[in-house]
Amino acid sequence: MQRPGADHEDMQVSDFLCDFCHREWDGQFPMVEGHQGSLICGSCLTIAYTETVLRNMNSAPAGTKCTMCLEERPDNMWMGEAGGAACERCIKQGAGRLHKDEDWDWKKPVG
Numbered sequence: 405m406q407r408p409g410a411d412h413e414d415m416q417v418s419d420f421l422c423d424f425c426h427r428e429w430d431g432q433f434p435m436v437e438g439h440q441g442s443l444i445c446g447s448c449l450t451i452a453y454t455e456t457v458l459r460n461m462n463s464a465p466a467g468t469k470c471t472m473c474l475e476e477r478p479d480n481m482w483m484g485e486a487g488g489a490a491c492e493r494c495i496k497q498g499a500g501r502l503h504k505d506e507d508w509d510w511k512k513p514v515g
């Protein structure tokens with residue numbers, strides 16, 4: 405997400421926040437973008453991937469819309485500590501992208 409009230413003509417790195425923990429970006433940790441400027445940081449993605457994909461957990465009530473694809477989906481969903489919900493599909497896509505991104509030392513959690 406972008407910081408509410410941020411100057412769109414003069415965006416700073418710290419105007420970008422993870423939708424799920426609201427941590428400010430400092431350019432030093434990985435972030436993956438979804439639709440509508442939604443963002444998930446590498447740490448949230450690690451927890452989300454572990455819980456939904458590896459442990460088959462669902463922490464969102466039925467009917468919750470995914471913050472990253474804006475769809476209401478039947479898959480497992482993960483909710484961040486500061487808000488936002490991510491569906492398993494978006495988590496897998498984000499993890500796949502970050503896993504392959506050589507700029508970041510981020511790997512998909514394994515069991």
Ligand SMILES: [Zn+2]
Nearest residue numbers: 422425445448
């Ligand atoms: Zn985060």
Ligand SMILES: [Zn+2]
Nearest residue numbers: 470473491494
């Ligand atoms: Zn989604």
